[in-house]
Amino acid sequence: MKQMNWKELPHAGTVLKAGNANEYKTGSWRTYKPRWIEENCIHCLFCWIYCPDSAVLVKDEKMAGFDYDHCKGCGVCAMECPGKKGNKAIVMEEEGK
Amino acid sequence: MTTTQEKPLTLKSLSHKKDNLSGGHRMCSGCGAPTVVRQVLLAIDEPVVIANATGCLEVSTCLFPYTAWQVPWMHSAFENAAATASGIETMYRALRKKGKIKKDIKFIAFGGDGGTYDIGFQALSGAMERGHQLLYICYDNGAYMNTGIQRSSATPFGADTTTCPVGSKVPGKGQRRKDLTRIMAAHNVAYAAQASPHNWKDLMTKVKKALATNGPAYMGVIAPCNRGWRTQTNDSILLSRLAVDTCYWPLYEVEGGKWTINYDPKDKKKPVAEWLKPQGRFKHLFAPGNEALLARFQELVDQDWESLQKMAGAFGKK
């Protein structure tokens, strides 16, 4: 975002665009990246409710992948995933590998 | 007064709702606090206005020129989320009375344990006493985390923090933690409760109850901090669960003087050492020679759990 001069600031510095943090890509913070293994997914949506960064995508009440622009790779989703018969539906893999 | 839900609270039905905390905030990877906030906001159907004390949540979610909040939100200072919210809520009542506002709006104040137990205690006490229609939620990570892990009165006994560091003479925090939820219950607030983000259903049910209750409400929610607790980024939910299963952080509620324990692990109750072991801030408690400290920690947990059970027994279901 181009930096505003003092005349361009919103009045009193109020941030008027609700949720514009979305434009800030925290995905670059990752060291590890979650990978979804669809065949092990029971669509419990635990990953969605536990994600600190609203980075789990849900469509029609089913897990639909990750928002890699914002996922910080914390691994909570993978940790909490119940998977199927002991096989996780989310695994963490080193970024860039 | 409690509310009955019109439709069952399921993750599938909740997943249709808009996430009112957007991604792109600067909370640490794996922080428990934004998970708590997301769950709180998903539990609410009505319009809501938030007041937020200075702290991790506040600085990380609103850093000019960005904000992660999709609902009206205000921060003013560290010790006054409750007072700021009192002003907002009162203006709402004033304008509503004059017919200038017609909608039903809910008011929530968020503060960390720093801005709630210590510097924010006075404002919280005042707001609860005055009876504002306000829900105050403390996300409790047990220290002043934003400024680098300094002790608060919410810090557990024996914890290592940067202001009560473990050294050759001092084994971490000497005092037991303050029990703010009980202090709030003693304020005779309309509704007081403890919750944990691992049990999203219990947390959200409590948020709904609190907002539907006539009068001020308080909720203390455990929010693990992997930096300050010296744990991994992926274990905030696991540690929340363990905190509850060891009875360090019982899930209970006090509605109009009636005490209810929402979850009793019974014979599955774990020794508190299972919660302490993964946390680097407690590693000295496992060093040879420190057995008495570990025993003391368990003793404190047992005392509190026993007295809570007595309260629920004496002031619980009739």
Added chain:
Amino acid sequence: MGITSTKTVAVTGNQAVAEALRQLNPDVMPAYPITPSTGIMESFTSFVSNGKVDTETILVESEHSAMSACIGAAAAGGRVATATSAQGLALMWEMLHIASGYRLPILMALVNRALSAPLNIHGDHSDGMGMRDCGWIQLFCENAQEAYDNTIMAYRIAEHKDVRLPIAVNMDGFIISHSIESMQYITDEDVKKFVGEYIAIDPLLDIDNPKSIGALVLTDYYMEHKRAQHQAMLNVKKVVQDVSAEFAKMTGRNYGLFETYRLDDAEVAIVALNSAAGTIKDEIDRYREKGMKAGLLKPRVFRPFPYEEVGAALKNAKAVCVMDRADSYGGYGPLFMEIASALSPHKGPAMFNKIYGLGGRDLMPLDVDQVIEETAEVAKTGKVKIMKDYLSVRS
């Protein structure tokens, strides 16, 4: 239109300010009692209990929470007022900066009282002076009429779209707040017409347009925010003059940036704020009768300080004594430093500073005479013997 006025009344300064607040009918008033401002709150809550105002009061548990609640309520989107003094003001110091940084047009009745230590409940200006860097508009009032009038004008100044800053109306504790004077009120209808409807800017309660107030701002943006705030303060002077002109049309009472009393041709000039000006004017009259060209400048707008206009008004005097009812230990009195700044572009009069009236110590006519004669001596010789001294202290 005819000049608005009710019959002459005999009221204390606190009662007058409370009456002004009743007529202004703010939406929310968070307040905490502290002597000598408590009377305002008590009169006002009596109005509330008898249905004479629509105001929702918040009886907060401290002054810090009072200003915090003011900020929350003002940001929510309505008219807000409060009242305090000394220690109460000091306790909310952090929040005063935040109120102005958030550009919230909050009205404060500040009943000037000495700051501890030592503990003292009486009138001096240390509290008002302690907030001069807080970004608030500050108006100072000599008597109950001025306190009432400035309170009536306050929202029109503070809420102006080119301003949007909080405003404090100062009057001397006990001397004015608790003494009965005769004065005139304005009619309820005329106050209502004068103050008009409140226009909120970016209110929090406009839930269809959610916004975030109070972001963390880092090194890349903080200074731009403050430059914008500085601009707002620069705009205040003209707005004060315009509002005062409109007020004069309505009431027949004229208020400028400051009041001058027999200053035009004065060689001996005294500068003082608030109630002491009354005593000084009397003594100026006596010395004028004796042939001395003495005069007074009494600032009304202290923030923003009207340096150019004050400098122009004082530059032709031969000697100026600035009387401060507060001190800045290790410096000169705060008012002296403003006057010195105002006179610095001019090859003007010799100046010196007297600290008087601290902790409510009365300024007696004989004390004023001593000052006038000392100033006259400086005017004659051009030499100042002692730059800063305390008046009427047992030595």
